[in-house]
Amino acid sequence: MTVNDGLHPERCILVTGGAGYIGSHTSLQLLLDGYKVVIMDNLINSCEEAVRRVVDLAGKQGENLLFYKVDLCNKAAVEAVFDLHQFDAVIHFAGLKAVGESCAKPLPYYINNILGTLNLLDVMNTRNCKKFVFSSSATVYGQPESVPVTEESRLYVLNPYGRTKLQVEEMMRDITAADPDWRTIVLRYFNPVGAHPSGRLGEDPQGIPNNLMPFVQQVAVGRRKELTVFGNDYDTKDGTGVRDYIHVQDLATGHSAALHKLFTTPDIGCTAYNLGTGKGTSVLEIVAAFEKAAGLKIPLRIADRRPGDCSVVFTATDKAGKELGWKAQNGIDEMCRDQWKWASNNPNGYRPVQEQPIDLKAVANGNHEAVMSKDIVV
Ligand code: NAD
Ligand code: UFG
Numbered sequence: 001m002t003v004n005d006g007l008h009p010e011r012c013i014l015v016t017g018g019a020g021y022i023g024s025h026t027s028l029q030l031l032l033d034g035y036k037v038v039i040m041d042n043l044i045n046s047c048e049e050a051v052r053r054v055v056d057l058a059g060k061q062g063e064n065l066l067f068y069k070v071d072l073c074n075k076a077a078v079e080a081v082f083d084l085h086q087f088d089a090v091i092h093f094a095g096l097k098a099v100g101e102s103c104a105k106p107l108p109y110y111i112n113n114i115l116g117t118l119n120l121l122d123v124m125n126t127r128n129c130k131k132f133v134f135s136s137s138a139t140v141y142g143q144p145e146s147v148p149v150t151e152e153s154r155l156y157v158l159n160p161y162g163r164t165k166l167q168v169e170e171m172m173r174d175i176t177a178a179d180p181d182w183r184t185i186v187l188r189y190f191n192p193v194g195a196h197p198s199g200r201l202g203e204d205p206q207g208i209p210n211n212l213m214p215f216v217q218q219v220a221v222g223r224r225k226e227l228t229v230f231g232n233d234y235d236t237k238d239g240t241g242v243r244d245y246i247h248v249q250d251l252a253t254g255h256s257a258a259l260h261k262l263f264t265t266p267d268i269g270c271t272a273y274n275l276g277t278g279k280g281t282s283v284l285e286i287v288a289a290f291e292k293a294a295g296l297k298i299p300l301r302i303a304d305r306r307p308g309d310c311s312v313v314f315t316a317t318d319k320a321g322k323e324l325g326w327k328a329q330n331g332i333d334e335m336c337r338d339q340w341k342w343a344s345n346n347p348n349g350y351r352p353v354q355e356q357p358i359d360l361k362a363v364a365n366g367n368h369e370a371v372m373s374k375d376i377v378v
Contacts, residue, residue: 010036011035011036011088011089011263012035012036012037012038012085012086012087012088013030013035013036013037013038013087013088013089013090013091013259014038014040014081014085014087014089014090014091014129015027015030015037015038015039015040015090015091015093016039016040016041016072016090016091016092016093016094016120017040017041017046017092017093017094017095017135018037018039018040018041018051018054018067018093019039019041019043019046019047019048019050019051019067020041020045020046020050020093020094021046021192021202021203021204021248022093022135022189022192022248022251022252023039023041023046023091023093023094024046024050024051024053024054024201025196025201025248025249025251025252026091026093026251026252026255026256027039027051027054027065028054028057028058028196028201028252029249029252029253029255029256030255030256030259031054031058031061031062031064031065032058032061033256034061035064035259036064036065037064037065037066038065038066038067038068038081038085038087039051039065039066039067039068040068040070040072040078040081040094041067041068041069041070041094042069042070042071042072042094043069044071044096044112045096045097045205045206046204047204047350047351048067048069049350050201050204050350051065051067053200053201054201056200057196057198057200057201066085068081071116072094072112072115072116072117072119072120073111073112073115073116073119074119075119075122075123078119078120078123079123082123082124082127082129086129087124087127087129088129088131088263089129089131089132089133089259089262089263090120090124090129090131090132090133091133091135091255091259092117092120092132092133092134092135093135094112094116095112095113095116095117095135095164096108096109096112096113096161097137097161098161098210099139099159099161099162099210099308100210101161101210102159102160102161102164103159103160106160109160109161109164110160110164113161113164113165113168114164114167114168117134117168117171118171121171121175125175128181130179130181130182130183131182131183131184131262131263132172132182132183132184132185133184133185133187133255133258133259133262134168134169134172134184134185134186134187135187135189136165136168136169136186136187136188136189136272137162137165137188137189138188138189138190138191138244138274138276138313138315139157139158139159139161139162139165140155140156140157140162140165140166140169140188141153141154141155141156141188141313142154142155142156142157142158142162142310143156143158143310144310144313147280147312147313147314148278148314148315148316149274149313149314149315149316150274150315150316150318150319151188151272151273151274151319155169158308159308169186169270169272172184172186172270173270175270176269176270177269177270180267180269182270183262183265183266183268183269184262184268184269184270184271185258185261185262185268185270185271185272185273186270186271186272186273187254187255187258187272187273187275188272188273188274188275188315189246189251189275189276190243190244190245190246190274190275190276190277190313190314190315191211191212191243191244191245191246191276192245192246192247192248192251193212193213193245193246193247193248193286193335193339194213194247194248194249194330194334194335194336194338194339195248195338195339195341195342195343196248196249196338196342197249197338197341198341199338199341199342199344199345199346200342200345200346201342202338202339202342202343202346202349203248203342204346204349204350204351205349212227212243212283212286213245213286213290213335213339215227216286216287216290216298216339217339217340217342217343218343219298219299220290220294220296220298220340220343220344221343221344221347222347223347223348225299226298226299226300226301227287227298227299227300227301228300228301228302228303229283229284229287229300229301229302229303230283230303230304230305230306230309231302231303231304231305231306231309232284232302233305234305234311234312235311236282236311236312237282237285238282238284238285240282240283240284241282241283241309241310241311241312242280242281242282242311242312242313242314243280243281243313243314244276244277244278244279244280244281244313244314244315245277245281245286245332245335246275246276246277246328246335247328247329247330247334247335247338249329249330249338250275250277250328250329250330251275253326253329254273254275254320254324254326254328257320257324257325257326258273258324260324260325261323261324271323273319273320273323273324274315274316274317274319274320275315275320275326275328276314276315276317276328277314277317277328277330277331278314278315278316278317278328279314279331280312280313280314281332285332286332286335286336287300289332289333289335289336290336290339290340292333292336293333293336293337293339293340294336294340294343294344
């Protein structure tokens with residue numbers, strides 16, 4: 001789904017974390033919708049090759065993308081980018097996201113996810129840029145008391161990563177309540193999977209993947225021996241954990257819909273939306289769908305439950321459907337098809353491609369085939 005309200009050809013959107021998994025797909029979607037996009041990313045969990053591919057996939061609209069290598073913890077660098085551009089809205093993906101790592105090393109999580117966000121919000125406030133979309137997570141529902149989870153379900157976090165998400169949400173509610181000029185949307189994603197249908201953009205986790213689908217993908221391409229299934233004694237259809245997997249392309253259109261909502265709803269305040277499909281899929285079901293898509297077997301080993309995991313989580317989709325006019329279009333077959341296309345075309349993620357030096361001279365001469373990229377050093 002493309003939300004094209006004819007209102008935004010001149011609108012410029014700052015996308016923090018736009019080189020990452022969800023940010024790269026969303027940046028492409030925004031370019032195709034006709035927005036100008038400026039990405040700020042410190043590349044701590046991504047690489048510039050993803051941005052180059054976004055430019056490529058956007059065709060002519062790729063000219064409307066700029067990339068700055070900036071760490072949000074460096075407030076002066078963030079200000080320097082705001083000196084160069086007038087942003088109509090900000091979509092904030094940048095942050096660290098591994099639950100286990102956040103328990104082992106909480107400080108980098110608080111620094112990146114809280115300090116980075118505070119810097120961004122403060123610079124936005126002083127520049128009078130007051131439209132903000134934030135990447136939150138189903139993690140803010142902890143172990144839900146019942147499913148489907150709605151936006152009104154109890155908020156309850158179980159780890160430092162989750163706490164950073166909830167704290168940013170609370171900051172957003174305070175800021176918006178104090179100043180009605182702010183319009184903010186919290187998007188709580190369920191389980192993002194899949195890749196761009198071209199097979200050129202996808203998730204490229206560093207080290208051992210924490211999440212199910214990147215792990216399955218690495219087993220499929222021979223980088224890992226087998227998938228460990230964490231528990232087959234849950235009270236679910238086949239005993240394995242059930243989640244609401246959502247295609248990353250649907251998340252990208254969800255952001256487009258959220259921006260449209262921000263621009264058209266002066267009294268939005270701070271509003272949260274769950275982004276999921278509303279369908280629960282078990283580990284064994286999604287592995288079977290992946291095997292079908294890839295035409296190969298994924299060796300499995302059943303192990304104990306992973307501490308902190310809940311048995312079943314999926315969302316109600318009514319609020320996003322009614323208020324954003326958005327609904328996920330893809331099912332698990334499409335998610336697995338595109339995940340496999342990405343995996344088989346890029347068995348080592350973005351890494352095999354040599355980093356090309358950015359040809360800034362060519363860019364200055366109007367050749368936008370090179371991504372315009374700058375390190376902001378302050
Ligand atoms: P990702 O790691 O692929 O992307 C995050 C990007 O932010 C990376 O490119 C990274 O280099 C950048 N970044 C991190 N810290 C930064 C900083 N201080 N300054 C500038 N850039 C920085 O992750 P993703 O899966 O695309 O997730 C995007 C957002 O969505 C994150 O906030 C994440 O917490 C949230 N989220 C993700 C999931 C998921 O399962 N993927 C689920 C729910 C919520
Ligand atoms: N699983 C396995 N083996 C693995 C990895 C996962 O069996 O190697 C199982 C888990 O036990 C769970 C399911 O696959 O039943 C999904 O696990 P993920 O780690 O992919 O996803 P989670 O639902 O545990 O959590 C993810 C993010 C959270 C976020 C949540 C909702 O890690 O940060 O999705 O967005 F909050």
